[in-house]
Amino acid sequence: MADSMADAQQKLRDALLSRPTRGQVVVAALLCALGFAFAVQVQSTQEGALTAARTSDLVRILDDLGEQRERLAGETASLQATLDDLRTGAEGASAARQEARERLETLGILSGTLPAVGPGIVMTVSDPEGGVDAADLLDAVQELRDAGAEALQINDVRVVGSTSFIDSSDGIVIDGEVVAPPYLVRAIGDPGTLASALAIPGGVIEGLAESGARADVAAGTRVAITALKDLPTAEYARPA
């Protein structure tokens, strides 16, 4: 057996070292073709599983991909619906915010916390004799409110719902501030309505004339009311 083993090893050595015969060249060519095919096949297998796959496998893969696509399409639809919901919600919130802001502005003008500008009238009451008292100004304010005045100011004092008119020895006190003649009454509203409301017979202007004062009404397209009033904090009242 040892002879046979040595024999085999000798044969291997001979094969590796011997000069090529015609047969060996043919064998080498075949092995070359084998190596070539082997390398090509290995590479095509590594390149992509699909090129080497059979028709039935390809059909199965295609089916899988179709199912996957449908599933993803469903997911897309549901996500789209969620997106639409969120967008609608955002639009609703935006509209609510806009409404709240408008409401805030309206209330700010009514309560005197915001300056206001718009068409209206400016009534100048000159009072050379000092005959005008708080009641006269209050009459004027009420008449203007009746006529639809939305914002009012006398001299530098904003006139709102809680404004007080008091006669004192120093003159007329509006909301704690002494107001000296001439009295400048600004009102924002429809200029024609406001002016005619002041001018009605037996009305404000005639009343002031009786007190010895002279009232001039000027209508304007842009009357600015700049005086502000601090908003008192409600101590007891709470929204119900």
Add this chain to the structure above:
Amino acid sequence: MIALLGLVIGVILGLVLQPTIPVALQPYLPIAVVAALDAVFGGARAYLDGIFNDRVFVISFLGNVLVAALVVFLGDQLGVGAQLSTGVVVVFSIRIFANAAAIRRHIFHG
């Protein structure tokens, strides 16, 4: 020696050229490679047995490849190509193992 050189050159050529396999040949190439491998192992065993013959090797090499390709082709026509491919690979694998065992006995156990 020159045979091993041929094998190495073939592998290098395949790696360098990177040809694309024609679609028609794609199912047959792996089977052909396995069949040729079987022929090579068979040839090596025959050489160690002292009965190696160039002509026999060439015929067995080409014959293996052609028959394997034919079997797979027929299998594809019959709709059992995948199974027959597996069968061919199994058969050749067994033969390769048997030849490898014979070669091993020759070299190591004498």
